[in-house]
Amino acid sequence: MVPLPLFKLGSLFLRHISKYGANRIKKQAHDHARFRAFAARYGQMMHQLNMRTSVALLRDPEAERRAREKAEAPTVKTEAQTRREEEGKAKEQQKASPAAATTATATATTKQKTTPRRQPFQNIWTRKFxxxxxxxxVDLFADVVGDTFILGVAVALILYEYWRSQQKPDSNKEQIEALGKRLDERDGALREAEARLGAVEEALRALRDAGPKKAVQASLGEAAPT
Incomplete structure (x- = not known):
């Protein structure tokens, strides 16, 4: 009879229960006043981090470089065009009255000095969205905490299952070791059989060599009395 996988069933049950724990955390984040304030503050921090990360991943550095160079480029051409326009107006007004020409020149000088400032580029990681x-x-913080709780339970179960599997004896390893021992025993028996076979062959050779000598000695013994 195959045993029931109780540990796997228990781990599935704990994972299912962890979802209810995550929902409980989300509910407490809305109901509990102090927890709500804490969740709102850190939820805003998570939102800022998410926005900065998204912008950093989606931005085009080359386009930003071109825009920065364009923004930092001096407006020489525009100032030259403005100066020409003011000089043309000054000439027209000079023909009408010298006083108007002086006023136009002063106005042109003031416009050149008060050039509009361009807003510098902000670093993404210091930008406030x-x-x-x-x-x-609060919902964002509760979702993150709930998902982290579920993930923590799953990781804890996986680590415990890994530790539990490491503590168990490896059946395959035991079978391999048993086969190795049997192979060593067979090798020893084979060596003993080979040694016995060698001894038998040596005995047979000795008997074969001793047989003709005994026959010669017997024939010589029979011929001696006559």
Whole structure:
């Protein structure tokens, strides 16, 4: 009779129970006041981290470099065009009145000095994105904590199962060792049989060599009395 896999059934039961634990954590994140404030604060931090990571993965460094160079490039051409326009207006007004020409020149100088500033590029990891509503921040934190709880239970079960399998004796290894011992015994018996066979062959050779000598001695003994 095949034994029931009780450990696997128990691990499945614990994984199923861990889902209820995760849902309990999510419910407490909304109901408990202090836990809700804690979840809202760290949920906003997780949201900022998710947004920065997403932007860092999806951004195009080459396009940012071109945009930065374009933003930092001096506006010489625009200032030259503005100066030409102001000089043309000044000439037209100079023909009308010298006082108007002086005013136009002063206005052109003031525009050149007050060139608009461009907003510098911000580092993605220091950029602040728009915050989530409190409920969504709490949901985000609760989802992350619940999923982490389920994952932790699964990892703990896997590690325990691995440790348990390491503590068990390896049946295949035992069978291999038993076969090795039997093979060594067969090798020893084969060597003993070979040694016995060699001894028998030596005895046969000795008997074969001793047979003709005895026959000669017997014939000589019979011929001696006559």
């Amino acid at each position: 728009r915050a989530l509503p409190e409920d969504k921040a």
